[in-house]
Amino acid sequence: MANSLDELKKEIDGCKKCRLCEERKNIVFGVGNPNADLMFIGEGPGADEDEQGKPFVGKAGQLMDKAFDGVGIKREDVYIANIVKCRPPNNRDPQDDEASTCMDYLKEQINLVKPKIIVLLGRIALNNILGKEYGITKDRGRWIEKEGMLYMPVWHPAALLRDESKKIDFWKDLKTVKQKLQTI
Numbered sequence: 001m002a003n004s005l006d007e008l009k010k011e012i013d014g015c016k017k018c019r020l021c022e023e024r025k026n027i028v029f030g031v032g033n034p035n036a037d038l039m040f041i042g043e044g045p046g047a048d049e050d051e052q053g054k055p056f057v058g059k060a061g062q063l064m065d066k067a068f069d070g071v072g073i074k075r076e077d078v079y080i081a082n083i084v085k086c087r088p089p090n091n092r093d094p095q096d097d098e099a100s101t102c103m104d105y106l107k108e109q110i111n112l113v114k115p116k117i118i119v120l121l122g123r124i125a126l127n128n129i130l131g132k133e134y135g136i137t138k139d140r141g142r143w144i145e146k147e148g149m150l151y152m153p154v155w156h157p158a159a160l161l162r163d164e165s166k167k168i169d170f171w172k173d174l175k176t177v178k179q180k181l182q183t184i
Helices: 005-012 047-052 059-071 096-113 123-130 157-162 166-181
Strands: 038-042 079-082 117-121 144-146 149-154
Touching: 005 096, 038 096, 038 123, 047 059, 059 157, 059 166, 079 096, 096 123, 117 123, 117 166, 123 149, 149 166, 157 166
Parallel strands: 038 079, 038 117, 117 149
Antiparallel strands: 144 149
16 A cells, blocks of 8 residues: 555556556556545546656547636646556557456555545446446436445546537536535
8 A cells, every 4th residue: 555646656657467568658647636626537548648648638638628627627636547557559448357457556546635526537437436337328427426435427538529519518517526526
């Protein structure tokens, strides 16, 4: 058990626990406020994230930043992480064994940050954190409380790039999260 995010990051640097390490340029640990009340969890790094070693810096991240600005969320106030810390080849979905290998790292990040709300960005995050009985289409935008934590599943920002009609839901969901955060 690490005592800080920096200590955990050092522990993860050089990880070779699964095949995702074979092609990565950088481990994409997580960024943001280490004491954030609001945490966002995505699925895994893409090419831009692998290059820079930071989550959500590519097109999907830029779109997420615009949505943050639109609803009054400051990126520096939140913490952003992913299910897996290394880029899956060709941006494919992380496989179950890869996700489960990284899950202890993510759980430690959550325990160290101690957020009040976790926003699950897309199906992969939703299924790996809350279980496969949940679906992003049916559970998106709905508060889910589990083991004392409050979760909000939302569309992954990359889905908004493929289907612009989802942007309205995404913005509404972020507004709901911001309002809830002000009351707890």
